Amino acid sequence: MSALRCAAPSRIICWRAGPVIVYVPGVSNRAQSAGFQARSYARCRAFVAGALLLGDLCSAVAAPAPDYTRDVKPILEKRCASCHGRLKQKAHLRLDASALIHKGGKNGPIIVTGKSGDSPLIRRVSSTDESERMPADGQPLSAEQISLLAAWIDAGAPYPEDENVPASPAEHWAFQTVRRPAVPPVKNGAWCRNPIDRFVQLYSGGGHIEDTWDGHNDCVTNHKLHAGETDKPIAALMADLKRTGLWEETLLVWGGEFGRTPTSEGLGKPGRDHDWHGFSMWLAGAGVKGGQAIGATDEFGFKATEDPVHVSDLHATMLHLMGLDHRKLTFFHSGLDQRLTGVVERNVVTKALA
């Protein structure tokens, strides 16, 4: 058998030899103990060398159960985790943490503790049928690796309780559904039957920090709440405008006063700060060419890098869609003809026009 198998029981013999300590008067206990341990170690090493030479002495000592973290996990990580790990979970099976190995896959448990012979995992890694054998790619596991896995299962497949189970990216907050608070009761039932011509401004928020979209402290909770409060109402408003024929004459502009940074200045906070370098606004309705995204930010979502639109360009576009020329729309104030779009030349975003 391999040197590994011999070395493991030999180590046990060493530890048995270690604790024989004799105290000699006049020398400190610690020094004596260290001295004796060093000597018994040396003796033990000689014994191990002899045992390795004799060979059959090794097999006389029962091999200890493989250690999960040291012996089992590295095999599974190297040969199985690419298909049965955090990112890919073939047959709904994860083999990158012991609690998940115990849980099993699509077809139930894959190990029967104490009985490697009955364990699908061992059957799959030792199968001679290539279409059945795992890993599904590369060389089969070696006989030693298989017997290590089998010995671990036979010993009850123990593992440290505090083993970290890596979270699946599917559990990331960005993929969680929004929270939908209950719709408040309507005081006047007749209200919803009143035709509403137009809203000039609809505003979500109205409080401070977490009561608005100002997610400095916790963007996750904040945005899940406010998105949940507004997504269906926005969809309903749009559906209503289309239903009533107002879509063709109403311009919808949706956005905030700025975006949120991809990082937070507060340490360890899931909050996000103000970002005026790059953020999204959407336009819909009258005169707008829908179904497209104009421009892009860098990969972190920090700064507009492609077709950036200045806020005054957006204003010029909104005015244009309402039939007003932003260069001519002025008001006289403090001796100047003031423009909403400022004194710098601004452009209508023609790509946004239908």
Ligand code: HEC
């Ligand atoms: C290249 C991808 C790949 C690798 C690497 C891989 N597997 Fe698989 N595994 C699969 C696929 C695909 C299935 C589902 C089809 C099947 O059962 O053959 C599967 C199924 C299984 C199942 C059956 C689960 C069930 O519930 O039916 C077991 C057990 C298993 N693999 C063990 C392993 C072990 C152990 C390793 C590493 C030694 C490993 N696999 C490596 C792709 C892979």
